[in-house]
Amino acid sequence: MHDSKCYHCGDSCDRQSINFDEKLFCCTGCKTVYEIFASNDLSHYYEIQAAAGSTPKSIKGKYDFLDNAEIIEKLTEFNDGSIQIINLYIPNIHCSSCIWILENLNKLNPHVTNSQVDFPKKMIRITYRLDEFSLKNLVLLLANIGYEPYISLDDFEGKKKGIDRSLIYKLGVAGFAFGNVMFLSFPDYFDLGSSAATGGEFWLNKYQHIFRWLMFIFSLPVVFYAGWDYFVSAYKGLRAKLLNIDVPIALGILVLFLRSTFEIAFHLGSGFFDSLTGLVFFLLLGKFFQQRTYSFLSFERDYKSYFPIAITKLNANGKEETVPVQKIEKGDRILIRNEEMIPVDGTLVYGIAQIDYSFVSGESEPVHKETGELIFAGGKQLNGVIEMIALKSVSQSYLTQLWGNSIFKTDKATSFQNLTDSIGKRFTISVLSIAFVATTFWLFYDPSKAMNVFTAVLIIACPCAIALASPFTLGNMLRIFGKKKFYIKNTQTIEQLAKIDTAIFDKTGTITTTQKSTAHYEGMPLTAEEESILKNTIRASNHPLSRSLYDLLKEQNIITLDEYEEHIGKGLESSKDNINMKIGSANFVGKAKTKDQLDTSIYISSNNTYKGRYVFQNQYREGVSSVFSQMSETLSLAILSGDNEGEKERLESLLPKLTPLYFNQKPETKLKFIKSLQEQGKKVLMVGDGLNDAGALAQSEVGIAISENINVFSPACDAILDASKFQQLYSYIIASKKAVRIIKMSFILSLLYNCVGLYFAITGQLEPVIAAILMPLSSISIVIFTTIMTNLIGRKLQ
CATH class of the missing domain: 3.40.1110.10 (Calcium-transporting ATPase, cytoplasmic domain N)
Known part of the structure; x- marks a missing residue:
């Protein structure tokens, strides 16, 4: 039992152990968690990753403060008396099994209706019903299964949690080991063992073997700590019958380590520990660069998301004025019309509210509120006009979160990212095939080069550059469009916009x-x-x-x-x-x-x-004729209007000849019209005002809502275009097409790089350490190329 590990958390069971269900546990807490998972059909948790849990701590009385209504109000994101939503920081989230169990909390307790994990931030957003359940019960449930949340004053003040620094630590370990191994390898580089004049005989007899075993020791933390994630990722991919891009990397690291260890153990040579540690160091350096850039792009996406939502504010004299929603401050009196989104938490002071909170909670039943009651951001008023006093300023990131909520995700066409994944899979198969064929050849022709060739091929042909091309190109375009007042929901929408061949326009409020x-x-x-x-x-x-x-x-x-x-x-x-x-x-x-x-x-x-x-x-909007004239050159156009034919002659004079005009169209008719076009293989763009066109916007490949001064936010749309930029609509479509061309150019560049690199690797002219340096440089070059090219596109946009 001395080396036994706990089945749940992986800790040693040296001091005490508990046998249960033919499994070993280090304490009663871990055994209890196992029982909970097993009894709720959640034992798959251990199949995703063995010993993935953490030991539950004793928390008796620790969370009694969560019975305080004032504290609950400050902590919760949404609280209408029957449903609460909260974001919690869970430090113990560390692997895919953690995500799996936390997103299946509803199986542990039926009061939990939804839970979503943000893995990079170690945050979980939980929606739960309050009948015989509370925030305290929720926190105790999490703590009892080993995922105790961290709740502090920062949660009241909105301070950011500390970032995961594990990559930095791993990069430091790999860099330290790489430097020392290179230093210890100098005698071999200069072939001191063959030169008696330089004291080589002394080196050969006394210190050579010690130095080589020191290199082996330095390589251990590199392989089993710094580079371990590549093995885990490759294993999970293979177990799921997927060939991800980490498979050839993990294979290369393993081959280098085993070959090098074999050589020094049997005095056959110094091995490739310099190449091994250099490979992992430069891989992590490339990953660190990618992570920092992704973080930057994520920030830009938040920044661009101040989409043009306006709200009606009542001044001291009761006069109405339209103001940008982000300018609402605590204490402002706000007018909310029928079908408008409530932008801030506040108190109802006029009218009777029937609020649809399905945007927030997923519950479709409207909530009735009367004067004096609290109402929350994200709800939609369904029964006439109401007035409210704002209790907070607007959090645009919160509205952005609503827009991206999974409730509103529709199954639109396959995204370009899926194409990238498909290319990556084929690329990996090709690389492995080339590596094995080339190695087999060299085993017969010159066995001394076989292992170098095998590892160099695996390293130089890593498809990281291909995987980076799409997210960096589309991510930067997302930021650029936001600055130009074209607010897009996600990168997939840009790719879809590039594919459209038909554009349908509403009339009133749109053109x-x-x-x-x-x-x-x-x-x-x-x-x-x-x-x-x-x-x-x-x-x-x-x-x-x-x-x-x-x-x-x-x-x-x-x-x-x-x-x-x-x-x-x-x-x-x-x-x-x-x-x-x-x-x-x-x-x-x-x-x-x-x-x-x-x-x-x-x-x-x-x-x-x-x-x-x-x-x-x-x-009509300024520039309507020129917009339609430009678009008619490459796209099929049509007008779908709910109005009568009174404007037909005027529209015919403004629009290109033979543009189809359909009048007296009901919302459901517009949706069916777009569906019929899609059945003919058309890729449809719908441009509407976000009100009566919600169905058509959701049905189309891309739905764009035109915004003026009113609150037209609609989760049915994929993008919001500021009305002042209507004339630029076609230029945004062209920019999307150019972005896709940039991705394809990046693929070609990456392919050319790999072809050249593979030639030198297959012919045995490329050392693995040089390949390890070139691989992240290729990724960085792709990022620089896509960023420069997309910025050039952005400069041409008005």
Whole structure:
């Protein structure tokens, strides 16, 4: 039992051991965790990585402070009384089995509805129900299975946790060993053993063997600590029947180590410990560079994510003004219209709220809130207009997190990253084949070179450069687009944008602007009460025509409507006292249209009696004709409008000849239209206003929402384009296509490098240590190339 290890945590069981289920445990805590996992069908945890757990600590009474409501409020990200969401820092997260068990917490406790692990940050985001469960229960559950969270004052102040420095330590160990092995190898480099004049005979007889065994000792921490991750990654890949890029690297390290050890053990030579330690050092150096660059790109992605969401703020006089959402401060009074996203936590001070929190919690049932109650960021108001007092400033990164939530991820076409993985797999197979064939040849021709050839081939042909081309190119383009006010959800969207061959546009609020519209009224005069109800009804709506009409109508006192409902694609319905009003399309209010009424209008009825209509003169965005003219050269175009044909002649004069125009299109019709195009093999871009077009935006390969001054954030879209940049839309599409060309050029460069390197490696002219230096340099050169090329593209964008 002396060398026995705990089945759960891997610690030594020297002092005490517990036998259970034919397995050995170092303490009762580890045995208990095993029992929990086994009884909940989670024993697969140990198959992913043996001894992956940590010993649970005694925590009796440690977390009693989590019964305090004030502390819970500060710690939780979301808390509506029935559901809570919290982000916790778990220092013990260290491997794939940790991720697996933490993302299956719902199997340990059904009150946990969702858990997502951010492995690099060692953070977990957990959603749980509060019926007979609490934050304290959750923390105790985590601690009892060996994943005790770290909770401190930093969680209140939002300070960043310390970064994982293990790569730096490994790089330091490899560098130290590499330097010393190179120093100890000098006698062999200068062939001192063959020169009696330089004291070589003394070196040969007395110190040569000692120096070689010292090199062996220095190589041990390099192989079994600094380079161990390559073996783990290769093993996991092979066990999952996948050939990842670490397989040839791990094989090269292993061959170098075994060959070198064999040579010094049997006095056949000095081995290749200099090449071995140099290989691992330069591999880690390349990885460190990649990690730092990824971190930089991640920061830029957060920075670009200040997408153009605006909100209506009420000043001290009750006057409405539109401000960027990031400028909201604690204490501001905010107006939230129907279907608008709540940008900050706050207190409801006016109206009755029906809030859809599915964006945050995944629960589809709307939550009812009344005046004085707390409401949380990320919810969507579903029942008219409300007013709230902000309790916090806006966290844009939080809204970005909502946009990237897995709830909204749709199964769109395969991303370019998958193509990179596919190339990497084929590349690895080719490299292994070349290595074995070349080695076999040299074993018969010149056995002394066989091992050098084998290791040099494996090292020089590492497909790291290929794997880096796509993420660095697309990541930098993501940052550049953000600075140009084109806010893209993820890198996959850029690749999809490069593939589109068909572009579909909505009309109202997309190619038309609501900022310069004019309207005149035709019909029976409205009473004072009806005018007041009309103004307060459209005050709650986010439709572009509603916003235009609201700005044109005279000021009215703010009143609370008895009822309010928005019928998507049809209109608004509200009531106050004994007056029921309908505002929207002619059919919705019960008005039969005449042949001459083909203009854009909002129709009004009161108590089922038609009153009149507001007729609009649309103002098209500047540069619409040039945008469509440019796009028509390479793309098929069409207009899908929910309005009537009143603007048909004007549109035909603005757009390229024979551009298809479809009017009176309902939201579901637009979605079916795009689906039919996709069934014909088309790659479709949908450009809409983010409101009635949500279905079409989600169905298309790429959905772009145009944003002006209103809160049009929609998880259905893949990108948000600032309305002021509408004229640049086609240039963004062209830039995406150029980005994909850069990736392909990077592939070609990497292939050329590998062909040249493989020639020298196969012919035995390349030492493994030189190959180890060249390999990370090739990766760095690809990163520099993609960064420079994408920056040149960015400079050409206005």
